[in-house]
Amino acid sequence: xxxxxxxxxxxxxxxxxxxxxxxxxxxxxxxxxxxxxxxxxxxxxxxxxxxxxxxxxxxxxxxxxxxxxxxxxxxxxxxxxxxxxxxxxxxxxxxxxxxxxxxxxxxxxxxxxxxxxxxxxxxxxxxxxxxxxxxxxxxxxxxxxxxxxxxxxxxxxxxxxxxxxxxxxxxxxxxxxxxxxxxxxxxxxxxxxxxxxxxxxxxxxxxxxxxxxxxxxxxxxxxxxxxxxxxxxxxxxxxxxxxxxxxxxxxxxxxxxxxxxxxxxxxxxxxx
Amino acid sequence: xxxxxxxxxxxxxxxxxxxxxxxxxxxxxxxxxxxxxxxxxxxxxxxxxxxxxxxxxxxxxxxxxxxxxxxxxxxxxxxxxxxxxxxxxxxxxxxxxxxxxxxxxxxxxxxxxxxxxxxxxxxxxxxxxxxxxxxxxxxxxxxxxxxxxxxxxxxxxxxxxxxxxxxxxxxxxxxxxxxxxxxxxxxxxxxxxxxxxxxxxxxxxxxxxxxxxxxxxxxxxxxxxxxxxxxxxxxxxxxxxxxxxxxxxxxxxxxxxxxxxxxxxxxxxxxxxxxxxxxxxxxxxxxxxxxxxxxxxxxxxxxxxxxxxxxxxxxxxxxxxxxxxxxxxxxxxxxxxxxxxxxxxxxxxxxxxxxxxxxxxxxxxxxxxxxxxxxxxxxxxxxxxxxxxxxxxxxxxxxxxxxxxxxxxxxxxxxxxxxxxxxxxxxxxxxxxxxxxxxxxxxxxxxxxxxxxxxxxxxxxxxxxxxxxxxxxxxxxxxxxxxxxxxxxxxxxxxxxxxxxxxxxxxxxxxxxxxxxxxxxxxxxxx
Numbered sequence: 194x195x196x197x198x199x200x201x202x203x204x205x206x207x208x209x210x211x212x213x214x215x216x217x218x219x220x221x222x223x224x225x226x227x228x229x230x231x232x233x234x235x236x237x238x239x240x241x242x243x244x245x246x247x248x249x250x251x252x253x254x255x256x257x258x259x260x261x262x263x264x265x266x267x268x269x270x271x272x273x274x275x276x277x278x279x280x281x282x283x284x285x286x287x288x289x290x291x292x293x294x295x296x297x298x299x300x301x302x303x304x305x306x307x308x309x310x311x312x313x314x315x316x317x318x319x320x321x322x323x324x325x326x327x328x329x330x331x332x333x334x335x336x337x338x339x340x341x342x343x344x345x346x347x348x349x350x351x352x353x354x355x356x357x358x359x360x361x362x363x364x365x366x367x368x369x370x371x372x373x374x375x376x377x378x379x380x381x382x383x384x385x386x387x388x389x390x391x392x393x394x395x396x397x398x399x400x401x402x403x404x405x406x407x408x409x410x411x412x413x414x415x416x417x418x419x420x421x422x423x424x425x426x427x428x429x430x431x432x433x434x435x436x437x438x439x440x441x442x443x444x445x446x447x448x449x450x451x452x453x454x455x456x457x458x459x460x461x462x463x464x465x
Numbered sequence: 466x467x468x469x470x471x472x473x474x475x476x477x478x479x480x481x482x483x484x485x486x487x488x489x490x491x492x493x494x495x496x497x498x499x500x501x502x503x504x505x506x507x508x509x510x511x512x513x514x515x516x517x518x519x520x521x522x523x524x525x526x527x528x529x530x531x532x533x534x535x536x537x538x539x540x541x542x543x544x545x546x547x548x549x550x551x552x553x554x555x556x557x558x559x560x561x562x563x564x565x566x567x568x569x570x571x572x573x574x575x576x577x578x579x580x581x582x583x584x585x586x587x588x589x590x591x592x593x594x595x596x597x598x599x600x601x602x603x604x605x606x607x608x609x610x611x612x613x614x615x616x617x618x619x620x621x622x623x624x625x626x627x628x629x630x631x632x633x634x635x636x637x638x639x640x641x642x643x644x645x646x647x648x649x650x651x652x653x654x655x656x657x658x659x660x661x662x663x664x665x666x667x668x669x670x671x672x673x674x675x676x677x678x679x680x681x682x683x684x685x686x687x688x689x690x691x692x693x694x695x696x697x698x699x700x701x702x703x704x705x706x707x708x709x710x711x712x713x714x715x716x717x718x719x720x721x722x723x724x725x726x727x728x729x730x731x732x733x734x735x736x737x738x739x740x741x742x743x744x745x746x747x748x749x750x751x752x753x754x755x756x757x758x759x760x761x762x763x764x765x766x767x768x769x770x771x772x773x774x775x776x777x778x779x780x781x782x783x784x785x786x787x788x789x790x791x792x793x794x795x796x797x798x799x800x801x802x803x804x805x806x807x808x809x810x811x812x813x814x815x816x817x818x819x820x821x822x823x824x825x826x827x828x829x830x831x832x833x834x835x836x837x838x839x840x841x842x843x844x845x846x847x848x849x850x851x852x853x854x855x856x857x858x859x860x861x862x863x864x865x866x867x868x869x870x871x872x873x874x875x876x877x878x879x880x881x882x883x884x885x886x887x888x889x890x891x892x893x894x895x896x897x898x899x900x901x902x903x904x905x906x907x908x909x910x911x912x913x914x915x916x917x918x919x920x921x922x923x924x925x926x927x928x929x930x931x932x933x934x935x936x937x938x939x940x941x942x943x944x945x946x947x948x949x950x951x952x953x954x955x956x957x958x959x960x961x962x963x964x965x966x967x968x969x970x971x972x973x974x975x976x977x978x979x980x981x982x983x984x985x986x987x988x989x990x991x992x
Contacts, residue, residue, distance in 0.1 A: 353824045353825075353827075354819040354821065354824045354825040355824065355825050355826055355827040357785065357817075357819070358817070358819075358825060358888070359838075360785070360804065361783055361784070361785070361804065361812060361816075361817060362812060362838075362839060362842055362843075362892075363804070363809055363812050363842075364842070372827075372830070373827060376827075376829030376830075377827070377828065377829055461828065461872075461874070
């Protein structure tokens, strides 16, 4: 068990590093341009097209590189933004309580009561799909989830007497956020971040699959599945490639976060 | 049955590769006998208690030795057989009933669970009623229908005892069963324990750090220190004539009643509380019309059982809980009821030390940061000066200087509380509020903390509001005592005078409830 665990994390880290690097360098390392038609539709794997071509004859390796690039960039931007907003709002609610807490928490409750996919579909049909609108929609939805967890964790920490001591001293909000609360809740928040990032990537892909996400001809893992879904009927693996990459991404992120939290817990236990 | 119920022979338990939690400990308990295990925290008491259930804590392993319960070796049993033993033969009562009960279940269901497991659910109602009545629980007919949060701490502790007795075991392990309780509630629980074990020939292992309780409850006792047996023998003989130095120290720490240093004079009050009434949310007032003056450089103790309002009064003084009425003055100047209205200097001059040092130190900050922060916050000084002051404060609180780099969770309980004291002193306060600061500590550590406070107070001329339910400490340390009962101040006066001539009936009850090592004390109290 221990041996497998300790091997899993390096594999996930290597995979993520390679994927990040490849996405970053996509314009330089991709064999073709993002939208260039390079051969026959659904050509088999060959020396020319390592993973074949898609429904329009675009090179799959190229599409996968750009698809990962777009999906990861949007999901990462959305989850980082919602993480930052939610942590500040949640810690403010936990620190000040009273009407600030009521206002923020009830607003979040209202937002959470709307089914996410329906909410996103309505917003995207009304405003039209573009990258800023996509990020904004995911941020709005994800912030509520982050907020719930962050507030619950912060309220727990605020009950500790070391927080009371800081309050008696008259410390300001940023001190509470940075020094008293955040270090004590970083492990679960980081786990949530990994999960949220995976969900954001999956959610974006669902939207793209439904045609409301990243718009063609730009590549995106979700829209790539959509474009090539017919190929399944012919026994071709084309739509499984972007889907598999998405799954691998989600799993690797979570393995890495788990590994970090175990190491952190072990370090805290050792100091005891 | 002949032979002992429990027989532990030369048991050695290790954690990790070489740290020994128990080292060659032997102990036997005969049917109907109550054996005490005493020692400070970390002595291995709980590890030993759990071994009587054949339970080895995760991360620990048995190096050598034997544990037999009624002749069966527990260490060799399969999990299923071990579970059977724990259902039928031995039960465990933990320190904190609040965490031992599932808050979502009714008490009766939790107490009866073991009988249902064994298919003995018939006549359950009658059984529970008898059991609750025997433990002196109110309204035994209906007590089982309450949820854990609906009953008092002392009642819940007795309910846990009921849970242990429900399986009709041969042996009960009582692990610090009254440590979390105040003295008057403790007496209720001791009475229940007596009733439970006294008349049924039940054997018990009574684990405590309080030698007075062991003296009252047990026939034989075992002194543990660092996992080794220090001394064992009949309780009365050991209390009367302890052979080992460590045992002598334990007995002395409990019986010592030092003459308090310096009596209250007519010094001007640094802190004045005038007719304060306070409470939480919309509930009834917890503190009612309390007035008291804390003279400069003096120690005023506030005593009373839990729920008497003494900690609430402390929260009012610190500004954490704005009072509903009344006024506060610091050094003659009016003090704003809420924290936001107080100046930085006023906040600096009143410092609070909490009961539990574990919760009062941020586990993610190093000791140096914890003590250094008030220095940086209140006094705008260069970094080197702050570091030098931090080290000086560590020395002052009798801690090694190299603690600055350590995380608080690597310290012992006593060291943690010293760090809390150092942090409070860093602000150079005029008033120190100590809220039950020794009640989470062992008697020997408590002793050394009180000695430290006495020295600091003499050196710095600090005034202290010393909140405690431990009257023995009060007599030793305070100049003046204020007794609180149900939110009101019922008596006040010179600390020695209150001890010798308590005027109020309630004060007499409090004083009489402090356990002593004197033989037969509990019998007289319960008679």
